[in-house]
Amino acid sequence: MRTLTTRVKAILGVFVLAATAFVAVSVTQSGEAEAAGCLDSTNQHGFDLPSNSLRYPSSGYLRTTSRCQDINLRGNPWYDQNVRAIKVCFRTAGCQDRWTNVAGSSWYEIATNVKDGTDYYLRFYSYGKWSGGVAD
Secondary structure (H helix, E strand, O other): OHHHHHHHHHHHHHHHHHHHHHHHHHHHHHHHHHHHHHOOHHHEEEEEEOOOOOEEOOOOOEEOOOOOOOEEEEEOHHHOOOOEEEEEEEOOOEEOOOOEEEOOOOOEEEEOOOOOOOEEEEEEOOOOOEEEEEEO
């Protein structure tokens, strides 16, 4: 009887893992489709970080739009060799715990599931001139 119970548990575990994997794939695919609309040129804006600053914008805040659920960031191709550690700081919730390394002109999702109309700024780990783009 004990062997039968163990086999039943093992079989149920396989079904649960398979179902979880299917859901994860579905979420990723819909997220990619949404990101493609979010990252189109009408929703992007470029920025330049001065070499003596750790914050963009230097004062005030950026505000998320209804076009994206996430805050996405990429570097300017001229800075492909310049990896920067960046995190998002929210007006009401403070800064993220983790840093995201951004290198080159690929898009990086640096904050997820952010509500529309949320005020934030970008916090850089180290000084140095940098140029990039943000889609929010």
